[in-house]
Amino acid sequence: MNILLLGSGGREHAFAWKIVQSPKCSQLFVAPGNPGTAEIATNVSLGVTDFTGIYAFIQAQSIDLVVIGPEEPLVKGLVDYLHTQKGTEHLPIVGPSQLGATLEGSKDFSKQFMLRNGVPTAAYATFHAHQLEEGIAYLEQQSLPIVLKADGLAAGKGVLICESLEDAKLSLKEMLVDAKFGDASSKVVVEEFLTGIELSVFVATDGVSYKILPEAKDYKRIGEGDTGLNTGGMGAVSPVPFADAAFLQKVEERIVKPTIAGLEKEGIPYKGFLFIGLMNTQGDPYVIEYNVRMGDPETEAVLPRIESDFVDLLVGIAGGTLASYTLQISPKTCTTVVMVSGGYPESYAKGFPMTLPEKTRNSMVFHAGTAQNESGVLTNQGGRVLAITGMASTLEAALDAAYATVSEISWEKSNFRRDIGQDILRLENK
Ligand code: AMP
Ligand code: GLY
Numbered sequence: 001m002n003i004l005l006l007g008s009g010g011r012e013h014a015f016a017w018k019i020v021q022s023p024k025c026s027q028l029f030v031a032p033g034n035p036g037t038a039e040i041a042t043n044v045s046l047g048v049t050d051f052t053g054i055y056a057f058i059q060a061q062s063i064d065l066v067v068i069g070p071e072e073p074l075v076k077g078l079v080d081y082l083h084t085q086k087g088t089e090h091l092p093i094v095g096p097s098q099l100g101a102t103l104e105g106s107k108d109f110s111k112q113f114m115l116r117n118g119v120p121t122a123a124y125a126t127f128h129a130h131q132l133e134e135g136i137a138y139l140e141q142q143s144l145p146i147v148l149k150a151d152g153l154a155a156g157k158g159v160l161i162c163e164s165l166e167d168a169k170l171s172l173k174e175m176l177v178d179a180k181f182g183d184a185s186s187k188v189v190v191e192e193f194l195t196g197i198e199l200s201v202f203v204a205t206d207g208v209s210y211k212i213l214p215e216a217k218d219y220k221r222i223g224e225g226d227t228g229l230n231t232g233g234m235g236a237v238s239p240v241p242f243a244d245a246a247f248l249q250k251v252e253e254r255i256v257k258p259t260i261a262g263l264e265k266e267g268i269p270y271k272g273f274l275f276i277g278l279m280n281t282q283g284d285p286y287v288i289e290y291n292v293r294m295g296d297p298e299t300e301a302v303l304p305r306i307e308s309d310f311v312d313l314l315v316g317i318a319g320g321t322l323a324s325y326t327l328q329i330s331p332k333t334c335t336t337v338v339m340v341s342g343g344y345p346e347s348y349a350k351g352f353p354m355t356l357p358e359k360t361r362n363s364m365v366f367h368a369g370t371a372q373n374e375s376g377v378l379t380n381q382g383g384r385v386l387a388i389t390g391m392a393s394t395l396e397a398a399l400d401a402a403y404a405t406v407s408e409i410s411w412e413k414s415n416f417r418r419d420i421g422q423d424i425l426r427l428e429n430k
Pocket of ligand 1: 192198220277288
């Protein structure tokens with residue numbers, strides 16, 4: 001098969017690494033890709049929202065399967081666009097329709113969907129720009145802390161957890177009236193604060209059948225001990241020991257089944273990955289959010305554990321034949337440590353050279369925000385630069401493998417968290 005993968009992050013490098021291991025893949029193109037995908041596939045200089053360019057490329061290269069990594073093209077309707085163009089009406093695509101992508105593109109839509117389909121989630125109310133007074137009256141009735149969410153996509157920054165009523169009122173005004181997150185906060189979801197431990201669950205679906213992929217835990221804050229600003233993700237671990245079989249059974253019965261059944265019942269076309277961010281509140285799962293794609297860096301910890309043919313999985317999703325796919329998962333543990341540019345998630349300097357080790361032991365180096373300068377030297381270009389995954393029989397050994405590779409890599413001001421997985425080790429040793 002000729003496969004086109006869209007995206008340029010660590011997630012897409014991990015996808016590419018997995019895809020090229022399959023004998024079913026004859027040629028892999030990545031648009032736009034990164035220096036890591038360039039080593040194993042052919043990068044194509046096309047943006048992920050360049051719909052006409054993508055369509056032309058698919059036609060020119062006889063692409064058999066398209067895999068869409070990030071949410072932006074999904075929310076903008078790339079799947080619907082391709083499926084209404086001449087010659088690509090029936091092209092297998094991994095990624096939901098625009099309506100399906102609204103589960104991530106609008107928090108209000110996704111809360112309403114959960115409510116209609118009996119999926120457990122925090123209590124909430126939604127307010128529009130002209131409803132500031134109603135919103136403030138509602139806030140006065142709620143207990144603290146309280147969560148404010150911009151309805152639309154806000155690059156992971158649109159969620160505020162307010163500890164005081166004054167802060168909540170001011171933030172609501174800033175979002176609704178002063179357009180703090182632009183158009184994304186012209187509607188705001190005000191939500192009950194859930195306490196517990198967070199978990200990411202990944203589901204592959206063809207819209208009817210589903211397969212539950214390995215779960216993962218993400219480390220969102222920049223600082224050790226979960227302190228400081230939120231980031232796109234500083235690390236991940238899979239599997240997650242506190243997500244035992246009994247808890248995952250609840251997730252499947254109470255969340256995955258009604259979600260997939262709801263998509264089908266409501267006629268929402270969905271062939272792709274669904275990432276369920278949830279809270280384990282005293283042993284019961286509640287959905288915090290849906291994402292309509294895989295997580296980053298969770299993908300870098302989840303995909304290496306998939307032992308069955310990955311292209312077959314993608315074909316099953318896109319072709320509606322997932323029911324006949326047998327998913328095989330490695331019992332090993334994967335830990336991912338993200339190396340970032342110093343200063344991230346605030347401003348940071350780019351262009352510092354780095355050298356990657358020729359060989360690594362029990363670990364993989366996935367590129368995210370790297371670039372190659374004119375002399376072919378690798379430099380840091382984005383905030384999150386590399387994702388290093390260690391894989392071993394135990395969490396300790398996986399961490400050792402990941403950090404051994406991390407210790408061989410550095411550039412001026414590079415930064416990473418040294419405590420990935422430590423909270424899980426502490427829980428296990430209790
Ligand atoms: P989101 O962008 O929806 O993933 O939210 C960002 C983060 O805010 C989540 O990963 C949670 O840590 C936190 N969060 C979101 N909603 C809630 C909630 N209802 N209760 C507690 N924490 C939340
Ligand atoms: N790691 C969280 C995300 O991909 O949204």
